[in-house]
Amino acid sequence: MPRHKVGPVERATDNAIREARKNGILGVIDGGAVAALRAVSRKIDVQDEYFKALADDAAEHNGRPPSMDNVSLPTYLKFCESLGLSPAGRKQFNAANKPDKPAVRTKPATAVVSKDAPADELAKRRGWRTA
Template identity: 45%
Template structure:
C-alpha cells in the first residue's frame, strides 16, 4: 500500500462523522481511487520510461504531467471533512471567512433596479 492510500485509509477510519456504508461510500471510494492513482503514478511512469529506453523506436511516449489528481484529491478530502479547513466547514455549516461583498446587488437595491 502506498503512502497516500495508507494515509487516506487512516484518515477515513478516524473520521467518525463519515457514513462509510451509506451516503459517503461513493465519495470515499472516489477518494481511495485517486489515492491509488497518485501512489501508482511514479511506478507507471518509470515502467514507460524503461520501455522507451529499451526500444527507442517505440511509439510509446510518457503521459502528460498529472497536475489534476493531487488538487482533486485534496478537494475530496476537504469536502469529506478530512482537512482542518474541511472540519471547520462541517462544524459551522458554511465556508470559513466572510462572503465577498456583492457591490452590484447593493447598487441595484439602492436604486430600485430589479
C-alpha cells in the same frame, strides 16, 4: 484486506476515513465519494512506478516519454476537502454544524421605493443630495 501493496497515501487516507466515521463526519451516505477518494489515493501511490516503467519503455523503443499526471493530487485534495478530511473541510463542517445563533443584521434596512416615484423623491429616500 486489499490484494495490492498499500502505499503511504492510501494508508493515511484509510486512517483518516476511519477517524472521520468514528467522529460522525462521514456516514454511509458518503460511500461513493469515499470509494472515489480511495481510488485516487491508490493511483497516487502507484503513479511513480507506472511513469518510470513507461519512461523506460519509451527510452528502450526510442519513443517519447509520457507526460506526468498533474491532476490526481489536486483531485485528491478536493475530495478530502469536500469530505471534511482536510483542515479547510473540517472548518466548513464545523461551521455548518454549530448551533444556530440569532441572526445579526449586517446592513441597515432600506426603504422600498416604487420605480414610478419621482427622481427627487428617490434621491431623498436614499439620502442623496439633490441640486
